[in-house]
Amino acid sequence: MTVWDDLVGQRAVIDVLSRAAGGDGMTHAWLFTGPPGSGRSNAAVAFAAALQCERAGCGECHSCHTAMTGSHADITIVRTEQLSIGVKEVxxxxxxxxxxxxxxxxxxxxxxxxxxxxxxxxxxxxxAIEEPNQRTVWLLCAPTVEDVLPTIRSRCRLVTLSTPVAADVAAFLERTAGVPPALAAHAARASQGHIGRAKALARDEDTRNRRAEVVRIPAGLTTLGACMTAASNLVEVTKQEAGSITSDLDAREKQDLNTAYGVAERGRRPREYAPALAAMEKDQKTRAKRRVLDVVDRSLMDLASVYRDAIALSAGARGDLINEEIRGDITQLVRRSSAEQHLVRIEAIFTAREQMLEFNVPPAIALESMMVALRLAGGPSR
Structure with a gap:
């Protein structure tokens, strides 16, 4: 066992990082990029562990153990549940x-x-990166190099992770979680190479059921009324899922705040409590908004995968579809629309994504517009 074991399908990256941890090609700043779920954050943490290890990431020593569990004194991990990371935190x-x-x-x-x-x-x-401390190493993570200031990325060594193939993801689930082969194969395909998503699909039946509802939406978009209903249902399901994720954390934070200010013990609220509570509730509201957008974004990628399957099927591509379990629905989509029309639909999905993530359009409005666009892109039934 080493610190690299959870990096699925990233042999070239592991080789580069292993050699750097041993002193070959080491530098003070690194930029890890890759699509969602490729494991860029995991790669950065594994590299951080290897840098603290006398054997460049053995996975067994005290340094490796504390690094991988987030308790190493010389490793700081900056992550946020908010929409942005502000200057005060940096x-x-x-x-x-x-x-x-x-x-x-x-x-x-x-x-x-x-x-x-x-x-x-x-x-x-x-x-800080321009004037580095001699023994400080910065490990930055982002989806693409374009997501980081040019002046920052020009001072970093680039590490690019790729999306792992379904076979590697399935083997990982079987090896690390004991997932049955058939379920592992399904989760690997449905996750489209996203390791965290694959784990959730393999472990939780509710997650699988929610995804199954989403990927069946395209086949049901036969009228404008069906489009409105589909958008409304997707918004509601998204809010429920996001709420289930954040509600327990919100409650724990409120309890911790009450304990810190002695509210329960004293039976009254000190003067400092009100502004602290207001700040916490503001952060929680922002976090909840991000969580809703994250869940919606995942659903949009699931929708896009259906139309990708339709294009692949119409082109005569061999092998399993991403959504093999609804091959019948996808066959109907191929009969009703051309590959060009499916491309238009995928573009409509990414337009809705951009509206919500970049331009702050409310999900309900963006999804209604998108569902109608998905219906109209097909033109008259054939």
Whole structure:
């Protein structure tokens, strides 16, 4: 067992990072890029562990164990549940990066979602990367190099992860979680190479059922009324799923705040409690909004996979479809519309995605418009 074991289908990346951890090609700043679910954050954390390990990532020593569990004193992981990472948070991390490590090796700062840095935060980070501490290493993660300031990425060594193939993902699920082969194969295909999503699909029947409802939407978009109903149902299901994820965390945070200010013990609220509660509720509201967008985004990718399957089937591609379990529905889509029309539908899905993520359009409005576009793209039935 090594720190690299959870990096699925990334042999070239593992080779580069392993050699760097041993001193070959080491530098003070790295940028990990790759599509969602490719494991860029996992790769950064594994590399951080290898940098603290005397054997470049053995996976068995105390340094490796604490690094992989998030408790190593010289590894700081910056992640956010908010829509962005602000300058105040980055300045605190920059101040920490200037300190010497507690141990004999490196002070490692891992910044997940570097693409969420505000402009001021990115500029504060740039200065730290331009004038690095001799024993500090920055590991930044983002979907693409274009998501990071050019001045930052030009100072980083690039590590590009690819989407793992379904066979590798299925083998990983069987090996690490004991998932039966048939279920592992289904989860691997349905996740489209997203490791976290594959785990959720393999472990949770409710997650599989929710996805099954989403991928059956295209076959039912036969009238404008059906489009409105599909959009409304998708919004409702999304809110329920996002709420189930955040409600327990919100409750724990409220309880921790009450305990910290002695509300339960004293039976009254001190003066400082009200602004602290307001700040916490504001953060929770922002986090809930991001969670809704994340869940919607995943559903949109599932929808797009149906039309990708239709294009593949119409082109005579061999092998299993992403949504093999609804091959009958996809065959009907192929009979009703051309490959060009399915491409138009995929474009409509990505337009809705951009409206919500980039232009803050309410999901209900964006999804209604998208569902209608999916229906109209087919033209008259044939």
């Amino acid at each position: 300045r605190a991390i920059v101040k920490r990066s200037a300190l010497s490590p507690n141990g004999r090796r490196w002070q490692v700062i891992v910044v997940e979602d570097s693409d969420r840095l505000t402009d001021h935060a990115a500029n504060a980070l740039l200065k």
